Amino acid sequence: MFSKACQYGIKAVIYIWVQSLSGARVGAKEIAVHVDAPEPFTAKILQDLVRKKIVGSQKGPNGGFYVDKSHEKFTLKDLVSAIDGDGLFSGCSLGLRECSEENPCPLHSEIKKVRNHVLEMLTKKTLRELALEVNNGETVLSRLIG
Amino acid sequence: MFSKACQYGIKAVIYIWVQSLSGARVGAKEIAVHVDAPEPFTAKILQDLVRKKIVGSQKGPNGGFYVDKSHEKFTLKDLVSAIDGDGLFSGCSLGLRECSEENPCPLHSEIKKVRNHVLEMLTKKTLRELALEVNNGETVLSRLIG
DNA sequence: CAATTTAAGGACTTTTTTATCCTTTATTGT
DNA sequence: ACAATAAAGGATAAAAAAGTCCTTAAATTG
Numbered sequence: 001m002f003s004k005a006c007q008y009g010i011k012a013v014i015y016i017w018v019q020s021l022s023g024a025r026v027g028a029k030e031i032a033v034h035v036d037a038p039e040p041f042t043a044k045i046l047q048d049l050v051r052k053k054i055v056g057s058q059k060g061p062n063g064g065f066y067v068d069k070s071h072e073k074f075t076l077k078d079l080v081s082a083i084d085g086d087g088l089f090s091g092c093s094l095g096l097r098e099c100s101e102e103n104p105c106p107l108h109s110e111i112k113k114v115r116n117h118v119l120e121m122l123t124k125k126t127l128r129e130l131a132l133e134v135n136n137g138e139t140v141l142s143r144l145i146g
Numbered sequence: 147m148f149s150k151a152c153q154y155g156i157k158a159v160i161y162i163w164v165q166s167l168s169g170a171r172v173g174a175k176e177i178a179v180h181v182d183a184p185e186p187f188t189a190k191i192l193q194d195l196v197r198k199k200i201v202g203s204q205k206g207p208n209g210g211f212y213v214d215k216s217h218e219k220f221t222l223k224d225l226v227s228a229i230d231g232d233g234l235f236s237g238c239s240l241g242l243r244e245c246s247e248e249n250p251c252p253l254h255s256e257i258k259k260v261r262n263h264v265l266e267m268l269t270k271k272t273l274r275e276l277a278l279e280v281n282n283g284e285t286v287l288s289r290l291i292g
Numbered sequence: 293c294a295a296t297t298t299a300a301g302g303a304c305t306t307t308t309t310t311a312t313c314c315t316t317t318a319t320t321g322t
Numbered sequence: 323a324c325a326a327t328a329a330a331g332g333a334t335a336a337a338a339a340a341g342t343c344c345t346t347a348a349a350t351t352g
């Protein structure tokens with residue numbers, strides 16, 4: 001469903017949100033450890049997300065990645081399409097060049113419903129809200145370390 | 147959502163079903179043309195599906211791929227998991243090694259609902275039924291050629 | 293201002309997916 | 323039996339995704 005890059009990206013951004021709730025910036029290495037992802041790859045993904053303004057970054061000592069009020073509006077949908085594009089929600093799922101209501105592929109109408117469901121779930125909560133749930137202990141970002 | 151191999155496989159098998167409804171076997175080349183997929187790649191995928199008994203094949207003149215009563219039970223779910231595996235329905239969508247009701251990832255409960263929906267839609271119709279809809283003209287397998 | 297810290301950027305490697313090609317094997321019709 | 327036909331199998335090539343490494347640039351602190 002999601003590429004590896006996207007999985008790492010989702011976990012990383014939620015982790016940044018969790019840390020930013022208490023005002024802390026976090027470095028790529030710390031993020032990678034806590035979301036159980038390869039560090040250089042995670043750094044690349046974050047680089048891209050900074051360019052796309054989904055998270056902020058600060059160089060130098062005590063720098064790192066962070067989020068603030070200006071990032072509160074973003075949902076998983078924004079994050080997923082920033083990393084994986086919107087192939088999950090648009091275009092023909094069987095790759096037909098012409099696929100429409102008038103000329104539907106065999107999966108057209110059923111896939112449409114599934115996609116609406118996916119889209120709804122990806123837009124329902126903001127990334128910040130997902131982080132609050134991690135903060136609460138309702139959900140987790142990696143296997144709990146002894 | 148589906149790999150290229152899976153997209154080609156789905157279209158190819160439905161095409162085989164359509165042709166088998168009127169008793170005709172079809173060769174890899176004909177299939178590839180009609181589902182708008184690369185021929186040798188399509189042939190490879192079909193090879194695999196024959197091993198997995200989702201379609202039948204016959205060598206020699208007038209041979210080709212076909213389906214019969216013994217293949218009627220198969221659904222898209224069977225086909226998709228034969229080609230892409232069941233990563234779409236199982237395992238943590240964020241790649242957590244431990245992800246369960248007690249220890250859920252941030253997407254766990256929502257993804258579960260989506261997956262149930264996906265699973266429902268993939269099991270709702272058999273491949274034969276999808277072929278009947280193509281036969282009816284309700285749906286199509288490729289852009290209509292002149 | 294110098295040393296240190298941390299992200300940014302670019303080049304590169306590895307693995308997986310996608311795709312092609314050629315040879316072999318089985319089947320059929322003559 | 324023989325020629326023709328079509329799938330099976332294996333080897334290989336190309337492209338994309340995943341992952342690494344090294345250098346550069348920016349910011350901070352003493």
